[in-house]
Structure formats: C-alpha cells, structure tokens
Amino acid sequence: MERPADDLTARARIRDAAIELFGERGIDGTSIRDIAAAAGVSSGLVRHHFGSKESLREACDKYAKERMLQIGAELTQDHDLTRLDPLALHPVAFPLQLYIVRSMMDGSETATALFLEGVDAVEDWAASYGITPKDPRGYAAALAAIKLSVFILRDQVSKAIGEDITTPAGYNRIGQALMEVFAIPLLTPEQVDKLRKQEK
Amino acid sequence: MERPADDLTARARIRDAAIELFGERGIDGTSIRDIAAAAGVSSGLVRHHFGSKESLREACDKYAKERMLQIGAELTQDHDLTRLDPLALHPVAFPLQLYIVRSMMDGSETATALFLEGVDAVEDWAASYGITPKDPRGYAAALAAIKLSVFILRDQVSKAIGEDITTPAGYNRIGQALMEVFAIPLLTPEQVDKLRKQEK
DNA sequence: CACTTGACTACACGATCGTGTAGTAGTTTG
DNA sequence: CAAACTACTACACGATCGTGTAGTCAAGTG
Numbered sequence: 001m002e003r004p005a006d007d008l009t010a011r012a013r014i015r016d017a018a019i020e021l022f023g024e025r026g027i028d029g030t031s032i033r034d035i036a037a038a039a040g041v042s043s044g045l046v047r048h049h050f051g052s053k054e055s056l057r058e059a060c061d062k063y064a065k066e067r068m069l070q071i072g073a074e075l076t077q078d079h080d081l082t083r084l085d086p087l088a089l090h091p092v093a094f095p096l097q098l099y100i101v102r103s104m105m106d107g108s109e110t111a112t113a114l115f116l117e118g119v120d121a122v123e124d125w126a127a128s129y130g131i132t133p134k135d136p137r138g139y140a141a142a143l144a145a146i147k148l149s150v151f152i153l154r155d156q157v158s159k160a161i162g163e164d165i166t167t168p169a170g171y172n173r174i175g176q177a178l179m180e181v182f183a184i185p186l187l188t189p190e191q192v193d194k195l196r197k198q199e200k
Numbered sequence: 201m202e203r204p205a206d207d208l209t210a211r212a213r214i215r216d217a218a219i220e221l222f223g224e225r226g227i228d229g230t231s232i233r234d235i236a237a238a239a240g241v242s243s244g245l246v247r248h249h250f251g252s253k254e255s256l257r258e259a260c261d262k263y264a265k266e267r268m269l270q271i272g273a274e275l276t277q278d279h280d281l282t283r284l285d286p287l288a289l290h291p292v293a294f295p296l297q298l299y300i301v302r303s304m305m306d307g308s309e310t311a312t313a314l315f316l317e318g319v320d321a322v323e324d325w326a327a328s329y330g331i332t333p334k335d336p337r338g339y340a341a342a343l344a345a346i347k348l349s350v351f352i353l354r355d356q357v358s359k360a361i362g363e364d365i366t367t368p369a370g371y372n373r374i375g376q377a378l379m380e381v382f383a384i385p386l387l388t389p390e391q392v393d394k395l396r397k398q399e400k
Numbered sequence: 401c402a403c404t405t406g407a408c409t410a411c412a413c414g415a416t417c418g419t420g421t422a423g424t425a426g427t428t429t430g
Numbered sequence: 431c432a433a434a435c436t437a438c439t440a441c442a443c444g445a446t447c448g449t450g451t452a453g454t455c456a457a458g459t460g
Contacts, residue, residue: 149349
C-alpha cells in the first residue's frame with residue numbers, strides 16, 4: 001500500500017491535496033489557491049506542474065484510477081474471495097473514492113469509464129457466481145451504483161446512524177447493514193414478475 | 201399533480217428554473233444570471249424576490265421538500281402498497297430528487313433533514329413488514345441511500361445500460377433491476393454473521 | 401389627483417477565480 | 431565556465447460572480 005519512492009515531491013503533494021479538496025468540497029468549490037495553500041506551495045507552482053485546473057483534474061483522475069485498481073488488486077490478493085467482493089473497499093481508498101464520485105458528477109470521462117469498468121466487473125462476478133438476473137447489465141449497474149451510494153451521501157448516512165462512516169468502526173457498521181440488505185430478500189421473484197407487468 | 205393556481209408568476213418561474221439548473225449543474229455551477237436567463241427575467245429580479253443566492257436555495261429547499269412530500273402522499277393514496285414502496289418515485293419528482301441530492305451534497309440542512317425523515321420512514325416501514333435486521337437503523341439508512349444512488353449517478357448508470365434512466369422506459373428498467381437486487385439474496389444470514397465476526 | 405407599493409430593469413461595485421508573465425535560485429550539461 | 435533547464439515565487443490581467451444602487455412602470459389607494 002506504500003507510495004512510489006519519488007512521490008513526496010511538491011508535485012505529488014499538490015496532487016494529493018487536490019484529490020482531497022476536490023473530493024471534499026467539489027471541483028468548482030475548490031480554487032487553485034486553496035490547493036496550493038494545502039500543499040504548502042505557491043499557486044503558480046500548481047500551474048507550473050499541471051498547466052491548468054482542467055489538466056490537474058485529469059491528472060487526479062488518472063492517478064485516482066490507477067491507485068484504485070492497484071488497491072483493488074492487492075485486496076483480492078490478500079483476502080479470500082467472498083460473494084460480496086465487488087462491494088469491498090479498503091479504508092485507504094476512501095478519499096480516492098470520494099474524489100472519483102465527485103469527478104463523475106462533474107462529468108469526467110475517466111471517472112465515468114472507471115464506473116463502466118466496475119459495472120463490467122460486477123457483471124462478470126455475478127455470472128461466475130451463478131447469479132442470473134433477467135437483466136444482467138441493469139443488475140450490475142444497480143449494484144455498482146449502490147456501492148458508491150453510501151460514500152456520496154456519507155454525511156447524511158453518518159448523521160442518520162449517529163456514527164461517522166469514514167471511521168473504520170462506522171464503515172464496518174454500514175457495510176454490515178448493506179450486507180443485510182443483500183441477505184434479506186424484500187421481494188420474491190414472483191413479485192418482481194408481477195411488478196414488471198404492472199409497470200409495462 | 202397540478203400546480204397551485206398562482207404559480208405561474210415570475211417568482212415561480214425563477215424558483216423552478218433554479219431547481220432545475222441547481223440539480224443539473226450543481227449550486228456553485230449555476231449563476232444567478234443563468235437562472236434569470238432561464239426564467240426569462242433580469243438578474244435583478246431574482247435578487248428582488250429572493251434576496252440572495254443562499255436565500256434562493258433555502259426557498260428551493262423548502263419548496264422541493266413540500267412538493268416531494270405532497271407527491272409521495274398522492275402516490276401512496278393512488279396505489280396499493282407493495283413491499284417496495286419506500287423506494288417508489290414518480291417521474292414528475294425526478295428534477296426535485298436531483299435538486300435535493302445536489303443540495304444535500306452541498307450541505308443543506310433542509311435536504312439532510314428530508315433524508316433523515318426518509319430513513320425514519322424506511323425504518324417504520326421495515327418494522328411494519330416484519331423485516332428485522334440486526335441493525336434496523338443502519339439498514340434503513342443503507343436502503344435510503346440506495347434509493348438515491350441511481351439518481352445521483354444517473355449519467356453513469358444510463359451510459360452503463362445504454363438507456364436514459366430519466367425516461368419512463370429507462371426508469372422502469374433500472375427500477376426492475378433494483379428489485380432484482382432485493383429479490384436475489386447475495387448472502388445468507390449465516391454468511392453475514394461470519395463476516396461480522398471477521399471484521400471485528 | 402397625489403402618493404405609495406411592488407414588480408422589474410440597468411448598471412456599477414468589489415471580490416475571487418483561472419490564467420498569463422516575469423523573474424530568481426539551484427542544478428545539470430556541454 | 432557558460433548555457434540551459436527545472437522548481438518555484440510574485441504579481442498583474444481580464445472574466446465572472448454575488449451583491450448593491452438607482453430608477454422605471456403599472457396598479458392600487460387615500
């Protein structure tokens with residue numbers, strides 16, 4: 001989980017600060033001056049290293065995606081696979097996940113591409129576990145969106161359960177609640193069929 | 201579902217335009233001049249009617265919440281209750297739901313309060329249907345977040361399934377996919393217990 | 401008729417933002 | 431040693447934004 005060796009440079013600090021602030025306050029809500037101050041450099045250096053705010057965002061997208069895939073790979077290497085693995089997320093990835101979601105909502109192609117790859121992965125995973133929904137693609141998209149939902153609404157969810165879900169304890173709790181959502185069938189397949197006909 | 205009679209005034213047009221643009225582009229991403237242009241009035245009139253951008257947002261919050269509860273009430277009145285009712289949403293509420301989520305992410309108290317009320321409703325609903333998760337509050341919070349997730353990520357989900365989910369057809373499809381998520385248990389209660397112990 | 405009030409517009413203000421320019425200090429390179 | 435390059439800062443620029451001010455116009459109201 002350690003960083004590349006040359007990754008404590010000012011350039012890296014700027015990028016890390018940008019990911020954190022973008023994820024926390026949104027892209028528009030974060031100025032280059034804010035990022036520079038958080039990284040302890042001048043605003044001109046941000047421009048020097050990344051050219052423009054848009055380029056900085058693209059660099060953050062690229063880095064966040066790589067780190068995310070890297071962390072995901074380590075996760076599946078270290079642990080035994082469970083049926084819920086596509087929903088697993090390591091705590092160190094929280095800021096990255098937050099940033100990616102923000103970037104998605106602001107229309108980033110890289111972030112959207114990452115979501116689509118996630119949907120692919122969920123679809124493959126479901127098929128390999130013998131889960132056969134009538135709409136495999138829609139099913140996978142719904143599951144992928146669900147995975148992100150508690151992160152997007154982390155402040156609201158935290159407030160609702162009276163516990164900060166960005167702490168390990170809070171994340172465990174909401175993770176287990178999500179498992180219960182998946183463990184308790186709310187509908188029988190027959191009910192789904194019935195509703196399907198109703199809505200057509 | 202019709203509007204109040206006196207609701208075609210410039211004030212109402214401004215509010216409607218604000219809700220749509222705020223929901224579409226975010227609060228920071230929408231200027232008062234944008235809203236004024238969309239409503240066909242001068243930017244000064246926006247200020248005249250609402251005082252400030254923050255006041256305008258509060259007015260939008262208040263109105264969106266009222267309309268949402270109103271639409272929800274009509275929905276439960278018109279239709280028979282199904283087990284999935286807390287997840288139901290009428291198409292006319294789409295822009296409202298989008299706005300509310302944006303407002304939530306920008307830290308609105310009114311929008312957050314609406315979410316908390318939604319969690320309460322889901323919790324009551326689950327209890328009345330004999331659904332007994334080990335963490336009822338966390339369970340309700342997770343379900344409430346899930347309800348919103350496909351709206352927040354509507355662009356990504358639409359792209360993933362190749363169909364615009366803000367159309368009735370697309371919304372039906374993703375709604376049915378969500379039902380399948382709830383219909384197919386991914387975990388047995390025993391697996392949940394096992395994972396619970398692992399993570400502690 | 402004079403007066404007030406509310407809807408509405410035009411325009412100017414300071415602040416902030418992304419960006420551009422110029423320059424310094426230290427290191428590398430031929 | 432001189433030239434070139436890189437990391438970095440300071441400062442100024444136009445644009446945009448929220449906001450403030452002044453004024454027009456029409457509809458009441460005494």
